């Protein structure tokens with residue numbers, strides 16, 4: 001029986017991937033910082049790495065992000081520069097370093113079948129004012145390519161969603177409609193991302209690839 005670990009698997013896209021796998025009757029381990037009581041297979045992400053559940057994990061979906069916490073800067077004084085450096089370190093930790101450590105730790109225990117990372121379709125069209133976030137996503141792309149090489153035959157791929165759900169902060173509430181206007185196919189659904197995650201997880205001869213699920217973000 002395959003067991004897939006989904007970081008951020010309690011809600012939103014991660015929660016939908018977890019639900020789709022459970023419907024198939026597969027084992028799912030979720031990782032969350034929130035209360036994980038009452039969940040059969042869970043890892044409290046505030047615990048150190050050795051506290052990972054001792055189960056044979058075969059696949060990983062790396063999903064955690066602090067997208068909703070992105071802050072914009074215009075002119076920068078010393079304090080702001082320090083804040084931006086701290087934000088960059090935090091984005092790198094959540095979107096790159098912690099995922100990298102998790103994969104390495106799991107790969108030491110036993111070979112993984114596949115890893116699917118969630119990146120962002122805006123990877124090569126960065127929003128001004130969100131450089132810390134975008135730098136972490138570009139690094140995530142590099143990590144995906146490097147690990148595909150290093151960990152073969154484990155397959156390592158990434159999905160790059162367009163805006164599917166608005167960010168959690170109130171200021172993102174309108175982002176969904178605007179994003180839908182930018183894609184030639186209009187707005188997408190969480191299921192579109194879930195289907196793509198499952199496709200890449202199971203695609204036996206694909207590794208080192210990033211698949212966009214953005215409805216054709218071909219213009220601005």
Ligand SMILES: NC(=O)c1ccc[n+]([C@@H]2O[C@H](COP(=O)([O-])OP(=O)(O)OC[C@H]3O[C@@H](n4cnc5c(N)ncnc54)[C@H](OP(=O)(O)O)[C@@H]3O)[C@@H](O)[C@H]2O)c1
Nearest residue numbers: 008010012013032033034063064065067118162163164165
């Ligand atoms: N939603 C979109 O339209 C969209 C668009 C482009 C890219 N993406 C990317 O796709 C992925 C999933 O997006 P989403 O919108 O479903 O989720 P999200 O709102 O970006 O992230 C929420 C998930 O990430 C976890 N998380 C957040 N901060 C964390 C931290 N500091 N440490 C550990 N876990 C943390 C949360 O886990 P807890 O249970 O602990 O809160 C939660 O499950 C993300 O990487 C996101 O950047 C999403």
